[in-house]
Amino acid sequence: MSTGANMSHRTKGAKGFHHWWAQxxxxxxxxxLSLWFAASVIMHAGADRAALAAWLSSPLSSVLMILTLGATLYHGVLGLGEVIVDYVHCAAARIAALIFIRLFGAALAVAGIFAVLRLAFTG
Structure with a gap:
């Protein structure tokens, strides 16, 4: 028979595994994605805005750019969250920092996706 304490431990373990797996x-x-991004930066070094817009108007390029942006930001938020949980000992400061990095990561993702789509569709 499971007690509440056991269930809480299992829930925490499941969240920990999900976090570990996502990272x-x-x-x-x-x-x-990083290799693709690095190659793209090298290929388009010195290119003007029109050339970058033409490149991002390709569905493959814009999707890969959005995937790179999303994966990078999500990976960063997960990693910073681990650092905060491990090293910020005041509960209120830890919660505030976790909320801040998640909101900041989400804001960067929205802004980045908007920028890629705007460049892709309007040049």
Missing amino acids: RLTAIALIP
Whole structure:
């Protein structure tokens, strides 16, 4: 028979596993995405706005850029969350910092996706 304490422990473990798994998946996803991004930056070094807009108007380029942006930000938020949980000992400061990094990461994601789509569709 399970007690409330056991269920709470299982829930925390499930969340911990999900966090660990998400961080590993984003790290694996970022390997090819980072290589693609680095190659793209090298290929378009010195290009003007029109050339970048033409490149991002390709569905493949814009989708890969959005995936790179999303995976990078999500991976960063997960990693910073781990640092905060491990090293910020005041509960109120820890909660505030976790809320801040999640909101900031979400705001950066929205702004980045908007910028990519705007460049892709309007040039």
